[in-house]
Amino acid sequence: MVAPALDTRFALAQSELPTAWFNVAPHLATPLDPPLHPATREPVGPDDLAPLFAQELIGQEMSADPWIDIPGEVLDVLRLWRPTPLVRARRLEAALGTPARIYFKDESVSPAGSHKPNSAVPQAFYNAREGIARLATETGAGQWGTALAFACAQYDLECAVYMVRRSFEQKPYRKVIMETWGGSVVPSPIDDPSHPGSLGAAISDAVRDAVGRDDTHYALGSVLNHVLLHQTIIGLEAQQQLANAGETRPDVVIAPCGGGSNLGGVALPFLPDPSVRLLAAEPASCPTLTKGTYSYDFGDTAGLTPLMNMYTLGHDFVPPGIHAGGLRYHGDSPIISKLVHEGRMEAVAHKQRAVFEANVLFARVEGKIPAPEAGHGIASVIQEAADATAKNEERVILFNYCGHGLLDLAAYQEYLAGDLVDEP
Numbered sequence: 001m002v003a004p005a006l007d008t009r010f011a012l013a014q015s016e017l018p019t020a021w022f023n024v025a026p027h028l029a030t031p032l033d034p035p036l037h038p039a040t041r042e043p044v045g046p047d048d049l050a051p052l053f054a055q056e057l058i059g060q061e062m063s064a065d066p067w068i069d070i071p072g073e074v075l076d077v078l079r080l081w082r083p084t085p086l087v088r089a090r091r092l093e094a095a096l097g098t099p100a101r102i103y104f105k106d107e108s109v110s111p112a113g114s115h116k117p118n119s120a121v122p123q124a125f126y127n128a129r130e131g132i133a134r135l136a137t138e139t140g141a142g143q144w145g146t147a148l149a150f151a152c153a154q155y156d157l158e159c160a161v162y163m164v165r166r167s168f169e170q171k172p173y174r175k176v177i178m179e180t181w182g183g184s185v186v187p188s189p190i191d192d193p194s195h196p197g198s199l200g201a202a203i204s205d206a207v208r209d210a211v212g213r214d215d216t217h218y219a220l221g222s223v224l225n226h227v228l229l230h231q232t233i234i235g236l237e238a239q240q241q242l243a244n245a246g247e248t249r250p251d252v253v254i255a256p257c258g259g260g261s262n263l264g265g266v267a268l269p270f271l272p273d274p275s276v277r278l279l280a281a282e283p284a285s286c287p288t289l290t291k292g293t294y295s296y297d298f299g300d301t302a303g304l305t306p307l308m309n310m311y312t313l314g315h316d317f318v319p320p321g322i323h324a325g326g327l328r329y330h331g332d333s334p335i336i337s338k339l340v341h342e343g344r345m346e347a348v349a350h351k352q353r354a355v356f357e358a359n360v361l362f363a364r365v366e367g368k369i370p371a372p373e374a375g376h377g378i379a380s381v382i383q384e385a386a387d388a389t390a391k392n393e394e395r396v397i398l399f400n401y402c403g404h405g406l407l408d409l410a411a412y413q414e415y416l417a418g419d420l421v422d423e424p
């Protein structure tokens with residue numbers, strides 16, 4: 001039974017905030033392939049990762065426990081904005097004239113404006129607890145860098161951010177936000193000012209920084225198992241909220257996919273139910289899941305990281321400078337890649353102009369101005385709703401509204417002026 005009222009927001013009490021993360025590892029049909037050492041090509045062990053990551057995070061990366069408790073000190077910070085609302089997009093449904101019921105999890109209400117703090121906070125916490133003084137990281141759109149700068153401020157850590165040069169130039173206010181929280185930001189690649197940059201190259205810069213200093217660890221904003229683990233708080237909250245909205249389950253869960261963390265976060269808790277379809281939305285100009293190959297590759301451009309079995313476009317692939325900077329990554333999460341490879345998860349690609357068309361429709365009917373990344377999910381939602389309309393189905397669609405676009409207005413300006421192209 002669907003909630004009869006015309007309610008659009010399904011909140012959770014703060015006392016209902018999940019206190020453990022959902023680990024998907026025990027639910028996979030077969031174990032994940034191990035990451036391989038970049039030099040020896042042997043499976044990496046915890047000691048290989050110790051120069052880069054906190055012990056607790058390495059443990060989570062390899063854990064087979066079904067649930068992992070969220071430390072109280074992390075919950076204290078997450079409570080600044082969590083639980084996030086689940087919103088029924090009734091006005092979008094009406095605009096589309098669809099019998100589908102469309103819900104979105106609003107991750108844009110976090111301090112940094114996206115889902116990224118869900119992992120930044122625990123990563124900063126575990127590093128601070130182990131005596132690390134400084135974290136180095138990459139950022140694409142700037143969302144992860146801002147999230148980590150915010151998280152480091154909570155636990156008195158220094159934060160060094162290498163920002164993909166193209167985004168650094170497109171989004172100057174991201175830098176101001178990071179500096180306001182005490183972080184420092186430089187454009188990447190640091191050794192080639194004429195290069196537009198890529199996430200792979202920025203990861204190389206950040207890893208070099210971290211291995212060069214004893215007081216510094218590296219933090220990755222996506223891809224790795226522990227990052228997806230931290231993001232499962234999104235899907236766990238959504239399960240409770242959908243029940244409050246009178247739904248038994250979503251028919252399909254949709255999210256944009258760059259490295260796979262917001263998608264994993266909203267979708268993985270639904271994986272054990274085979275009747276729930278899971279769908280990744282990615283850019284047509286960086287089509288990792290739809291056109292990449294499933295093979296071992298480096299996570300970065302310079303080949304400093306372990307090799308992971310994932311969908312990849314090749315670690316030297318430099319994607320066109322689309323505005324969805326967070327989706328310009330050559331690889332993908334090994335968990336997401338495996339699910340796509342095995343057919344448990346679907347993937348579709350969208351061109352940039354179609355994404356902005358979807359975003360502008362969403363903004364006009366629902367009010368919120370989405371991040372360019374989020375628009376990939378919205379474009380897929382619109383396709384799903386059209387399919388439900390054609391088949392006259394009351395399909396329940398859940399998508400992750402992974403971030404707002406209030407710092408992406410230059411992109412909107414370009415679109416509204418008719419100047420936006422699919423492949424810059």
Ligand SMILES: Cc1ncc(COP(=O)(O)O)c(C=O)c1O
Pocket residue numbers: 114115140141142143144221222223256257258259260261262263325326327371373374402403404
């Ligand atoms: C708003 C937003 N959505 C999505 C992404 C893609 O990352 P992921 O696939 O890890 O969620 C990013 C990455 O920067 C982002 O900033």
